[in-house]
Amino acid sequence: MDSVDDRKNTKETEKKTSKKELSIEEKLQDAQDRALRALAELENQRRRFEKEIKDAFDFGGFNFAREMLTLLDNLQRAKKSIQEDDDLKKSKEFKKFFNNIEIIEKDLITIFEKNKITKIKCLNQKFDPNYHQAMLEVEDDKSDPGTIIQEIQSGFMFGERLLRPSFVGISKKKGEKSDENK
Numbered sequence: 193m194d195s196v197d198d199r200k201n202t203k204e205t206e207k208k209t210s211k212k213e214l215s216i217e218e219k220l221q222d223a224q225d226r227a228l229r230a231l232a233e234l235e236n237q238r239r240r241f242e243k244e245i246k247d248a249f250d251f252g253g254f255n256f257a258r259e260m261l262t263l264l265d266n267l268q269r270a271k272k273s274i275q276e277d278d279d280l281k282k283s284k285e286f287k288k289f290f291n292n293i294e295i296i297e298k299d300l301i302t303i304f305e306k307n308k309i310t311k312i313k314c315l316n317q318k319f320d321p322n323y324h325q326a327m328l329e330v331e332d333d334k335s336d337p338g339t340i341i342q343e344i345q346s347g348f349m350f351g352e353r354l355l356r357p358s359f360v361g362i363s364k365k366k367g368e369k370s371d372e373n374k
Contacts, residue, residue, distance in 0.1 A: 250351060257309050257350050264304075265345070267297055304348070312347035314340045314358045323347060325357040332363040339363045 214222070271293050280286050304310070312323050319326060319338045327344050335341055340360045347358030 251353060253307065254350055254353065254355070257304075257307070257348075258355055260300075260304075260309075261348060261356055264297070264300055267293065267300065271297065308351045309355065310349050312349060312358050314343055314347065314360055316340065319360070319362045323354065323357055324360045326362050327359045328361045329364045330361050331366040333366055335363040337362075337364050 271290070274280055274286075274290060274293065280289075283289075301311075314324055316335075317340050318336075319340055324340065324347065328342075330341055332339075332341055339362065340358075341363045342361030343358060344361060345356075345359040348355040
C-alpha cells in the first residue's frame, strides 16, 4: 500500500516540479505577455478617463440647462399673459415694458444657442417619439395622420442629447377612433 501512495506522491511532485521549472524563454515570454497586458489595461483606462473628461465638459451643464428652461418657460408665459391683459395694454408704459421682456427672452435664447442648447423644430413634422411627446390628437383632414400640428411646449436639445421633448398635438383623420375608445 505504501508503494501506491509513494507513486502518487512522486507523480504529483513531478507535475509540480515540471510546472515550476520553466525554461528561460518561457519565463521571458510570460513576463512579456504580462507587461503587454498591463500596458493595454493602462491604455484602456487612459481612454476611459479622456472620454469621461470630454463628457464632463460637453454635458456638465446638462442639469443646469434643464433648470434654465423653466426660466424661459416662465418668461414666455408672463409675456403671453401680459399680451392678453387688456388693462395693461391701455397703460402708457406697456410697450416699453413689453419690449424689455422680449429683449430678455432674446438674450436668454442667444445664450442658450451659444451653449449648444437649441430648440427642436416640430411643427408640420412627422411625430418622432425620440424628440416629441404627444399630448393630444386633433382631427384634421388637411394634414397626414401623425403630423405635428400644435406645439404645446417647446423641446430642446443640448448638443446631440435630448434636453426636453416637445409636447405636441398630432393630427388624426376625422372619424378615426383613438386606441382608448376601441
